[in-house]
């Protein structure tokens with residue numbers, strides 16, 4: 076992820092400097108084996124400006140194994156306990172041995188593990204003798220998983236010469252003491268973090284804390300509920316006022332929905348804390364539902380990132396509200412629900428019916444996932460997990476026995492085989508028509524809605540549907556709100572086309588000036604600017620003011636990264652970052668003169684179209700170009716490059732029209748260098764080479780290094796692009812090129828070359844004189860056939876059409892099956908910012924809807 080400077084700090088160090096902290100949490104599914112533990116250690120030790128406090132879950136599957144040991148113990152099955160303890164013990168030792176490089180470290184860790192498992196076995200045997208498993212003992216047993224993985228991670232860090240320390244969670248995270256589902260006492264935890272954790276961080280110690288565990292009354296160990304390590308991380312992040320909290324998970328981020336249900340589900344790049352909390356509550360398994368509670372008043376962003384791909388940005392959860400063009404950002408489905416309906420006229424105007432309903436369910440220990448009441452008060456609907464449907468019905472019948480006997484209530488109905496579908500998004504508030512779009516899409520998919528609920532916060536709308544319809548419903552709603560476009564890819568909307576400009580040089584700046592004047596129903600919106608230093612990006616479009624200051628800055632030769640809100644990144648990092656946002660028909664416009672293939676590949680992979688003025692990507696080795704075209708095809712993206720030959724002249728367009736109508740181009744000839752055309756015209760008038768070239772540079776005709784023009788390489792690239800169209804199967808190295816740069820000037824720094832131009836004046840004057848003597852004109856000519864490509868200087872008779880070219884005029888001559896005796900000729904200015912930017916703009920406009 077591209078770096079962005081940050082100012083939050085976790086307090087002052089003894090030296091008075093601020094100590095910026097971030098919290099890492101490694102999930103159990105990530106910590107599967109020794110390789111994974113080593114990977115976690117690499118991530119912790121990677122250089123960064125912040126200090127890292129680490130929270131670890133148990134190794135994958137260990138919590139379940141510990142729960143099974145607790146159950147076996149309660150049932151008195153000592154044999155099963157021993158087998159399971161031995162297995163877990165051996166697994167931890169094996170992981171430790173693989174992680175640690177030397178015997179001494181291994182022996183020390185093994186001693187700790189032996190002690191821990193002896194204690195575990197003793198405790199489980201005690202439970203087995205008594206056949207009683209108290210919630211306190213259960214928590215004590217289960218907490219061992221996190222404690223052990225933390226010990227292994229610490230040992231691994233120490234073996235890599237890091238100053239790491241195991242920190243007992245119960246000594247830091249204070250809770251309300253509820254066994255099995257404790258919630259942190261935030262104020263008490265703040266105090267302990269200040270007293271015990273911060274000093275370690277200031278001393279540059281790397282703390283490793285078992286997640287999921289806290290301290291209860293009298294120092295008892297308690298657990299925070301399944302997935303509670305997320306909560307440990309957010310509580311610590313809050314108390315430490317961390318820069319950020321990163322939850323390393325085995326998923327790529329928070330998705331628009333479960334990808335097993337909807338294969339086009341995407342990663343949501345950013346969610347507001349309220350949206351993420353809502354999603355977690357409505358069954359998105361990635362996040363612990365209570366994990367975000369500590370952050371409601373504290374602005375610490377949380378990143379859910381893939382452990383397997385640490386470069387990927389994942390999902391940011393913060394107080395920001397971005398992606399505003401998506402009123403709905405995600406949807407979740409909770410399966411296996413029972414819909415309980417309480418119906419009857421006796422409910423009308425009678426206070427307390429709802430209260431008694433929920434009290435009855437609470438007493439039966441049944442959690443309610445959705446509530447809906449018709450305003451007529453004739454019925455209350457609620458959802459509970461399917462397996463509790465019968466219990467819920469019985470509990471309610473008992474609670475309302477009197478009303479039922481008097482027929483004030485008609486009855487209780489429990490309908491199993493249901494699912495709830497909830498759509499979530501802050502943008503729903505105040506956007507009319509969201510519910511109607513949702514219901515219409517469901518109706519189109521043939522899905523019957525059984526009940527509806529919407530909170531007054533308008534953060535979500537939930538519907539109850541038959542479970543068998545869950546997949547069709549999820550797909551329909553996902554499609555309706557275009558959620559497959561969140562997190563990259565082009566939203567095929569009719570009213571926008573988002574431009575990401577790679578290169579803000581002469582052509583780029585001219586294009587930015589021209590874009591607002593384009594006359595199409597859909598005017599392209601510039602959302603991103605990228606140069607070598609970094610990028611600026613605004614998903615809703617950079618404002619005219621932002622664009623003007625970027626143009627002014629670049630004209631003054633300064634890097635984009637010096638702008639406020641800019642991020643430092645390479646071009647491909649920038650494209651990757653930008654592509655994780657929801658864009659409308661995004662197009663990457665490459666107006667650099669660099670090897671930009673990596674950035675272009677990233678863009679294509681994110682379904683972006685490409686417009687090139689840069690010739691290098693298409694004159695790369697043929698295998699790379701073929702792969703690029705294949706990638707474009709795979710993603711349904713287009714690569715347009717009219718200006719790579721002839722600037723604004725319709726060269727590619729004419730070629731396409733010829734072949735589309737069944738013609739075959741046999742050869743292409745002509746002059747395609749504006750710079751050389753201008754130079755030779757001016758020298759022909761008696762102007763010195765150095766003077767004419769400086770003028771060409773000032774007018775924006777030349778490549779950034781004018782030797783690209785003088786050496787013939789720029790023409791060779793154009794020739795190769797044309798030749799490949801007509802079947803030439805070679806590379807740039809197969810093009811015969813005549814260079815006009817004397818050997819001594821070919822490799823010197825460009826600045827020195829520009830400073831010594833006058834040295835070549837005589838050489839050019841004599842070339843010109845020789846041509847005049849023969850009654851000819853000098854022209855730099857290309858000739859391309861499917862078998863051969865040659866570019867070089869020629870003295871053409873004055874009667875030759877090429878001799879008539881003036882200034883930057885290019886001429887491209889297509890000899891085709893149809894245009895054989897009289898070839899098709901395209902002539903006109905072939906260089907300069909205005910004509911080139913206009914050509915680029917034409918390509919962009921081709922991508923807009925008519």
Ligand SMILES: NC(=O)C1=CN([C@@H]2O[C@H](COP(=O)(O)OP(=O)(O)OC[C@H]3O[C@@H](n4cnc5c(N)ncnc54)[C@H](O)[C@@H]3O)[C@@H](O)[C@H]2O)C=CC1
Nearest residue numbers: 578579580581582606607666667668669688689779906907
């Ligand atoms: N000048 C002309 O008449 C024509 C130019 N072209 C092509 O247009 C392209 C741009 O030309 P100019 O604007 O004159 O060049 P320029 O040198 O003025 O601008 C190039 C810009 O690209 C940026 N850049 C270079 N490498 C980059 C990278 N790796 N990542 C991000 N940004 C990078 C530079 O910082 C600079 O701002 C060239 O490829 C040229 O061949 C095509 C047709 C005509």
Ligand SMILES: N[C@@H](CC=O)C(=O)O
Nearest residue numbers: 748749750776777778
């Ligand atoms: N430098 C090039 C610009 C267009 O491609 C030229 O002079 O033709």
